[in-house]
Amino acid sequence: MTNYLKEYFDYKAFLLCLALVAVGLLSVYSATFDVGAAGAFEKQVVWAGVGLLSMLIAALFPIRALQRIAFPTYIVTLGILLVVLVVGKTISGSKSWFGVGGLGGQPSEFAKVATILALAAFLARTTTSLSNVKHLLIAIGIVVAPMILILAQPDLGTTVVFFAMLLPVLYWAGASNFILAAIIAAVLSAAAALFGTLTFLITLVIAGALLYLTRQNRFAAAVAFALTLAIGLSVQAVYERLPAYQQKRISSFLNPELDPKGAGYNVLQSKVAIGSGGFFGKGYLQGTQTQLNFIPEQWTDFIFCVPGEEFGFLGASIVLTLFAGLLLHGIKVAYLSKNRFASAAAIGVTGIFAIHMLINIGMSMGLLPVIGIPLPFVSYGGSALIANMVMVGLLMNFYANRKEH
Template sequence: MSASEFFKKFDLTLVLATISLITLGVFAIFSATSSSEFSDQFYERHMIFGIAGVVMMLVISYLPPKHLEKVSSVLYVLSLLLLVSVLIFGKKISGQRSWFSFGGFGIQPAEFAKVATVMIVAFFLSKDSEGRNSKLGLKDTLVIAGLVLLPVALIALQPDTGTNLVFLSILIPVFLWAGMPAFFIVALIAPVIVAISAFLSDIVGNYLLYVVLAITAIGIFLFKEKQYLKIGVIVLCLIAGFGSDYVYDHLETYQQKRIMSVFDPTSDPRGSGYNVIQSKVAIGSGGLFGKGYMQGTQTQLNFIPAQWTDFIFCMVGEEFGFIGSVVLIILYLVIVIKLINNGYNARSRFLSLACIGFASVFLFHLFINIGMTVGILPVIGIPLPLLSYGVSSLLSFTIMLGIGMNAYRNRNIVF
């Protein structure tokens, strides 16, 4: 194979964006942990496993797509077994039993379950299906929802709300890509919107819930679907709206405080609001160009807990400023756009759906992580892909990108 033929099948843009983010992660973790006695462990591990992840990414890109399809069921079952095992044998950290501890390493099965779940959903949708525009029936929808909700239920027992939200974020983009009718998409989204409006009604006034319910009901009845389906969705919306208070009352106390701290961080400045306040101070003090590498006062004085994991964006904002933050976000958007583009051009329906699922995972992580660091979303413990410290997260994202590269490499082959 000539060099020109090699690069035609090699997704150089995706590789360079990945390597850039991992490299930035090494420097960011070094700065965020420079005052820690365990500093070397964090950035060195990120570098070593980052290299291993890129190698694994390249290897996966050359695997036959049919092999990836066949192994998806095995990986899914294995991920479920690991999720069950971690509930029994896992190490409890911060009230969550999410980790296997091996010496100085921690392995989080839920991170790899994200990959396996996207793959099994893509496999199921690609089986006995022709064309991207084929319609998705109610039976298929329920089966796929079950495939996603099974790991969600196991992760809820840990409990890990943030990771569960990632799994749920997979459903709608993949359903849309698979050709699900718009009515079913609305049926999935509407109860969530109503539930959020019900919570906001406690702050801005009860009228908000009633307005949203009225608009939702009118919109649903405009669809040309069977009456019982439309009534069923409206009933779900009513349950979501009036049951939100009940759900909120049964959340853990720390989860309630995190939600309330989004609207008023000063209500608990030394508790649930502390991270958000310090994070906003760090990012705001960075200005346009930042304070300079390893010159951030908030970062170097360790004002922000978990600043090398979930809050690593604060370090970027403080030391590299607005410009550095924008460059970082652009790199992520390059990856998301490439995954969507690779999915669009893939001749394999399995690879096409997998790419869309992985793109939604990346985009959800990006939106939630940055949203919580700037104080517009609750702190739910979601890492920034490839940048935050975490072996399981790093390897799972490089696996996703390897499959994305596989789609690019095989884009001219019909399966």
């Protein structure tokens, strides 16, 4: 029995997940027990229990069956996202919540899982080749379809996560460096257009160099650069035609310090909290910024400031180490899996965890714009916690079946 568990039970993913969930429960309790968020901790405990059960189900689900139901599940998920746009509940300006009776959640969180599996199932087909333009467009379309529906809610943060999931999966599936460079160049151009002419021009030079270095032929590089330029100019033109108040919102979003009493308030207070923690922190439940509620709803997107202030640099480093361990293990599972579907799905799961961690912690430290992305396993929220634990269950499943083709 011991040898069987050692061979097939992915204790690393299991224990790392439980450790991060424990960090989350401690942080949510600390952030909510004295600020009027009644029942938040108790709800998170219940969701963690549901997540644990869901994780074990995902870990035991037959891979072949998982691959067969990937596309039907994906189609149903798209349908639910459409329904949410019509009858969904608006919270924090985003129409992303769907409820039946007393139960509810965010379908976009589970759409990540469905999209990963559908993309992996398509790429695992023996007839699929990313050198074929049609197949490449289908692969991109699988990810873009839910992105459009989620952006319409609007939920920019989750949309960014979907894009970040696409690149590592395409790379892992054998997409050429030129294709990846073209996608990255287009996105960089669109983003840089919002930061002024100089930034846009510098980005174009970098994008051009990237396309030239990875080119398959000069014509393809020229077409890709023209599209990159057109996308950037289009974004710039749309931005310039927006009313002044909308431009101000975007500027504050990109640089919160321009509006320290509005959009930038949470970021500035989060930076103060993390910086004031020192090396060892102020002690559990002893954080001044967090306990005095200087950071509104700190138990969600800015949860990282809680361990950062209360446990200091040491505590924050432990959290980062746990995430690093999970990410490295996810890459290992993808590498060891002989099944193409499992391998692609594992790298997609790892990519989602990575982008969530990087952006959330970057937001908390004022290094990245605030786009409303929770910290996996740690931030308060049932849908995200359950979906993330399901994805860990998938990693456990792929590890147990890593030798199967």
